[in-house]
Amino acid sequence: MIYLHQLDPVALALGPLQIHWYGVMYLLAFAACWFLGRLRIRAGRLPGVDEAGYGDLLFYCMLGVVLGGRIGYILFYDLSAYIAHPLDVLKIWQGGMSFHGGLLGVLVAAWWWSRRQGLHFFDVADFIAPLVPPGLGFGRIGNFINGELWGKFTHAGWGVIFPTAPEFIGWTPARLQAAYAAGALDQYARHPSPLYEATLEGLVMFVVLWVYSRKPRPRYRIAALFALMYGCFRFLVEFVRVPDAQLGYLAFGWLTMGQVLELPVIAFGLYCLWRSFGAPTLRPQPLAADAR
Template identity: 50%
Template sequence: MLVHPQFDPIALSVGPLAIRWYGLMYLVAFVLFIVLGRYRARSGPERGWTAEDLDNLLFYGVLGVVLGGRLGYVLFYKPMYYLQHPLEILYVWQGGMAFHGGLLGVLVALWLFGRKTNRSFLQVGDFVAPLVPTGLAAGRMGNFINGELVGRVTDVPWAMIFPQVDNLPRHPSQLYQFFGEGLLLFALLWWFSGKARPRAAVSGFFLTGYGVFRFLAEFGRQPDDFLGLLGFGLSMGQWLSLPMIIAGILMMVWAYRRADYSGTTRPAR
């Protein structure tokens, strides 16, 4: 039976200043975004992006993730609680972020960035999509280091005990998500976006891929105590992933129906 290593959540402290592992994972995510974005702008099919574009896009994206992630958690998971304690919406240091809310926030940020730079929403989305999974992987590794968002009780050989939670063997669901919606989705998207694709195809591929990997990983992840399992025995994460899968598939079908044999997109009629 495996036991969680019980990492110290503080990676480095200098006097009163403490740097946490979770914060370092965010830094890793931002660095990877810039490095991979510059490589993609230089070598990928999406051209015309500058280093300044990437810096500005990262700024917009961070705002979208933080604001959307927090509001998504408030609205999707604890609306009645925060209705009674509205000031606690600002207490982000207490935790409580939702990926699906963060995604909505990022979509708004991409639209605003596109308007500012005279790019279409789908053009920005297709460029950004392959850069996202490495950030998701870093976030899930932060979850694992903190021993949070643990999995369901199981008897599989690789089950892990998280002593800070209880002494029951559980799925290391953070690692499932690290490999699935992180590394594997990155590899698939990087390969798929390496050649010219119809506009919206890469964005659709991301939505479908993330939705599928998240839906599957949720079978091993412990549902939130205050929600439990919802209709048909599915978790909130699974219910929120289903629209992503459907939207992603529809986007890809739409993209390829409008594309000619060379992979370019026909003008809208």
């Protein structure tokens, strides 16, 4: 059934204070990362690190996600607009976060923390990889609630009509509702691409990585699986997702910035996979009960 998107991006309004669902999704992402990370720490998946040490790692990675994600979006997607309106940099509740920027931010934070702890960076990367997909899934749900990052037109029965799309500029909610009730908007139904990504990058990647990482794996292997899965999933979804209006297609009438940015991610995954052959395998060392 074709669905008319009518979700309010504001979760709670207390006078002038507004709590947006996009921000709530970030809180849920960090909460999931904290909970799942503690389980892996207790199982000894990062030997020599206790829950307090993991708390430090998570804090640095949170900074990396927010700062890297925002800076990445500005640099990769809309630099000229933010130069014209610099205060918009602070409006993260309106979206405008780049996964690739956030990934770079997390890698830098993890590298810095690893160096301070005297740990191999890729042991930390392998530890973190299964914790990231829930955050990706929550983030994409936030995109969907915001009515952004919609896909191309579709005749599929699960298509969604996004009032934020350009074809509805100037339409009032009443006009939209009346046209939808009359079945006059079915031709404008679009792929709910944020939900596709929430399913693939969030749910599917989490299940695969969590199950795969339950047994000791050679160094680099889990990070490789993460990068290859994300790179391929995102590259494919971009075919049904409308590119950012300020960029459009970069080449061939189908290549998007998202696909261009996936190429180094996939290359990184292949590099890690190659390095994993013959690499040592880190053995779990569960924490003692009194160390929790």
